[in-house]
Amino acid sequence: MTDAPKRQMKLGVFANPTGNHVASWRHPDAQADAGVNFAHYAEIAQSAERAKFDMIFLSDNICVREAKMEALSRSAQYVANFEPLTLLSALSVVTSRIGLVATASTSYNEPYHVARKFASLDHLSQGRAGWNLVTSALGAEAPNFGRETHFDHRERYLRAHEFATIVTGLWDSWDDDAFVRDKESGRFFTPDALHTLNHKGEFFSVKGPLNVARTPQGWPVIVQAGGSEDMMAVAAEFAEVIFCAPLTFEAARTFYDKIKGHAASRSRSADTMKILPGLAPIVGRTDAEAAEKVRHLESLTHPVVALEILSTILGGIDFSGYDIDAPFPDDLPATTNASQYVYASAQELARSENLTLREVALRMAGARGKNVVTGTPKQIADMMEEWFEGGAADGFNILPSHFPGGLNDFVEMVVPELQRRGLFRTEYEGTTLRENLGLARPGNRYVEQLTPIAV
Amino acid sequence: MTDAPKRQMKLGVFANPTGNHVASWRHPDAQADAGVNFAHYAEIAQSAERAKFDMIFLSDNICVREAKMEALSRSAQYVANFEPLTLLSALSVVTSRIGLVATASTSYNEPYHVARKFASLDHLSQGRAGWNLVTSALGAEAPNFGRETHFDHRERYLRAHEFATIVTGLWDSWDDDAFVRDKESGRFFTPDALHTLNHKGEFFSVKGPLNVARTPQGWPVIVQAGGSEDMMAVAAEFAEVIFCAPLTFEAARTFYDKIKGHAASRSRSADTMKILPGLAPIVGRTDAEAAEKVRHLESLTHPVVALEILSTILGGIDFSGYDIDAPFPDDLPATTNASQYVYASAQELARSENLTLREVALRMAGARGKNVVTGTPKQIADMMEEWFEGGAADGFNILPSHFPGGLNDFVEMVVPELQRRGLFRTEYEGTTLRENLGLARPGNRYVEQLTPIAV
Known part of the structure; x- marks a missing residue:
């Protein structure tokens, strides 16, 4: 008889091009051209994969950030970078286990495009895609998409909810075993394994079906950030990973309890949702x-x-x-x-x-x-353990101050300390992001209704 | 004194998942799961690159093709495949010289997204991206994007024209040398090297600027397919590569003269536009x-x-x-x-x-x-030479009957014959798609208006 496996942390790395610190691009080690330097991202992703991180995460805005030119022209962040889905697709080729999570806004995208691109990434990466479902935070995006003003707060969240309903519906367009591809009989797919969504809602009308096969993960993992009440309602229904930014243990535990409570009110068990506070470590010996x-x-x-x-x-x-x-x-x-x-x-x-x-x-x-935490590997691991064991976190989304040095410090000093304590894996549990996060593969909503027909 | 270099053909390969032939997926050699098999596409792209093809081309529909289920369920084409831009981004990592061209419709996309994704691909591939600018041919796309019916023919082409104007404008958002990234002074970009489009047109309103740096090629190469009169007007202004589907030499020459005449009427020299008829070779010894x-x-x-x-x-x-x-x-x-x-x-x-x-x-x-041409390598090379030397083609877009066999036959038998005749390169001329196609790098429309200011 063996002991039940010990609960372990989940770790993401936030791949802000040159790092989380606003001056990171000026660091002597920094790749100042990170935003157009694929080798730079490949190095980050591969380092994080060697350290057994669950995922690499890319945030996004669909605009150049607005700021006074004197400040903007001295900043590397949210100015001009690779587009996240093209970048993650390329990274899928130089990695094999780490999850690939990108932000895509529900405000200035079409659900069909979003469903399709993340499904495609999930196939390319053989089950490692995640979608960070957000509403656009920056009003500067609106005029790039034909609008004078941004959607108001309430409308953004209503759109987000309907958008997620459509995207997950499109991901179920095909049964997992739809494509028999039987060369002998000439049957490529089973007709009754194709499902048409026919969604007509308040904001969107999307017929379907999606022109991508159901993916290795069934659905790419759904991630969410942001803690407004409206967004918590969307998260309670859809989110499997939650990024948040509490600055204290108390704030983190309050948020943790609240969001797990929301999940429970939707009859979801607590472990179907992983809460990862942001953590910006600055590590010294x-x-x-x-x-x-x-x-x-x-x-x-x-x-x-x-x-x-x-x-x-x-x-x-x-x-x-x-x-x-x-x-x-x-x-x-x-x-x-x-x-x-x-x-x-x-x-x-x-x-x-x-x-x-x-x-x-x-x-x-x-x-x-x-939440910047400065200290020795032991001090940082202590803080992480306290939050993790104290009901404030299921893991952390790590924001290195600068790349590659800030990530390397964490990987070389803190990860081994966490592993020594049994708090973090030494080998991936599976091959998909879901398997590593310990999340179930969603069933297809249409499968129970299927009645086999002669074809 | 050396002779002027001999004019040579440009070659693309149309990467319809399992091949051009409707039954290609049933061929014993075929990867029937090509649409979700990255290794399959990597093999095609690498084979074509070894043979010095200019580009690999992916067509697209943003829907599952509509057809009677008895026929559709026996077809592999335009049912469920990788999304092209995610796929090409992944292919950029396993190739280094071949151009990467994808279709993106101007009917059911936003110009900002299209400009951004192709710019990102151009950075990822270090100058090998191409955009096949089309209007949606399939009415089945409309209900996936909130419309009961497809745009009518005339509106589709007016939208396409305005769309291309915006996309090329966004690609000029930054001067080539905008990002000085000077760690010493702390200046990341030069303020007067940033340009805001402020487009307000009949169909679109797009402010800009684009949040991607100007790309290695200045603009990704613009490709067009389709031969209607309206589309020829768009092509005359924007297209640098034209795909067409004439079935006879006479039809090809007529089209070639007409489209080059259209270009001349816009003061473009004939060699700024490469016309590549489709050719579906079936090669035997x-x-x-x-x-x-x-x-x-x-x-x-x-x-x-x-x-x-x-x-x-x-x-x-x-x-x-x-x-x-x-x-x-x-x-x-x-x-x-x-x-x-x-x-x-x-x-x-x-x-x-x-x-x-x-x-x-x-x-x-x-x-x-x-245009299926069946015969020996010599017969197929003869036909290609006749069209190429006879003013009907600048090269060909090759549609192998099936993968990998149909492509391998062409690469192993026809390409060497073309090279022996001096009609096709034995080494790439440059590192970007533009350089290999012999197309100039576009200047930035804003640069002439720049007056340096103290910052």
Whole structure:
């Protein structure tokens, strides 16, 4: 009799071209041309695969980010990069086990195209595709798609829900065994294994069927990010992996309980949904070495860029009337609820270390609103274990500060520590992303209704 | 003093999953699962690259083809396959010189997505992408994109023209040297090297800029297929490669003169546009061996499938009232002009060999309306040389009857014969598709207007 296998973490790597830190492209080791450098991405994906990561993740915007030109022209992020699905398709050839997850917006795409491209990627990668189902966050996308203004918040989420219903319906267009390809009889597919969706909804009308066979995973894994109430309702129904960005253990555990509760209310068991908080580790062999890495990245950050990022994560504050070298102001105008939370963190940071606006901006811009944890491999593994065992996480989406160094540090120092503790795999459990995540392969909604007919 | 280099043919290979012949999937050598078999496509692309082909070409429909189920379920073509852009992105990794050309419809896509994905492919492949700019031919696509009916013919071509204007404009969003990525100064791109399209037209409103850097080729190569008068006007302005399907030398020469005349009327020199008629070769070491290959493929063709294809290429004739084993009927109802031409060919074929409806269907379904040339390597090279030297072609788009055998026959027998005659390259001239096709790299429309500003 053997023990039940120990529950282990799931790990993703967020492949922001040059890294999560806003100045990462200026790091001496960085591939500054990462956004058009396939060899760079191949190296990241292969490193993460050697370390047995579950997946590599690409975020996306369908526009050049809007910002003041002085800041934008000093930034590498969300300016000009490979398109995610073409990039992941190419990466499928130079990897064999790691999952390939891309963002595709439900606001400015057609469900048929999205269903088709992710299905194609799932076939190309033999079962390693994942779709990060989002609504467009940036209003700057709207005018690239014939609209003067962005859809309002509520409409975005209603569209997202209907969109996901259609995409998953299209993925069931063919039974798994539809294509008999019998050279002898001349029958290529079984007629009653083809299903036409005939969707007519509030936002979309999509007939189907999809012109891609059902995929190795049945459905590509569905991922979601963002924690609004509306999005939680979509997540409770569809999401199998959730990315989130809590900054404290308490916030993470509250989110974890809430979203697993939502899932339970849809009769889904808790382990059908993996919650991966973002974690931006800065690893040193000693505390001092880790702190020096932070200081180095801050020294590369232009104040104009830092202020722009701080403005963005505070909900669009205009800092032009403030003295950058005066103490951090405590009279900023109120913006959104989420920003108020970030503002409180900034004030707390400024107060505890007596910081100026410039210093707060450099510190917070580097993190870009993410949970930066600086320390030794043991300290970082301790924090991860605490969250994982304490009901706050099923794993983490790792945001290396810069590539390749920030990823290599984590792979070489933290992953072995997690493995020693039995918290992370030393070999892949399966060949598909679903198998490695421990997620069931969805059945086909039409199969129960099938009655064999003579053909 | 050296002689001017001899003009040489350009060659593409049409990678219809299992081959051009309607029964190709049943061939003993065929990969019947070609549509989801990446290794199959890698083999085709690598074979064609070893033979120094200019490009591999993927056609596309954004639907499952509509046909009676008895015929459809016996067909491998336009049912369920990889999506072309994801497939070509993966193929870019296993090839290094061959061009990668995919179809993307201007009817049911957004220009921003198309511009972005082909630009991304051009970066991934380091300058080997081509876009086959088409209007959707199949009305069955419309209900997958929220429309009850297909756009009418005239609107499709007006949209295509505006679509191409936008896509090429987006490809010029960044100067070639926009991304200085200067780690020292912290300047990532030069502000005045970024251009916003601000397109507002009849069908589309697209602001830009594109979030992909200008590509190795400046613009991916623009390809077009189809010979209607409206499409010729679009081709005259944008197309650099034209695929066409003439069945005789005279028809090819007439088309060639006409389209090059259209180009001249737009002040384009004739060699900025390469005209590649489709050619479906069936090669044997002897006439008898070639004829046996044809007979073998015909023997694999189910009569139901043959009649469906014949019906389609005759413009939708319903054969249900006809005796399949009676002489080919001469009282079919009139359909379109193009179909009338095919009908005349079918009648001529039936008369000259005294064929039944079944026999005509088998013969013509195999060809699928393409120019099938059966014979020895010398005979096929003679035909190609005659067209090429006689002002009817700048090269050919090769449609192998089946994969891999039909391609291998052409590569092993016909290509060496063409090379011996000096009609085809023995080594690639360059590294990009443009360089190999002998096409100039387009300048950026905005560059002349630039005045340097201090940043």
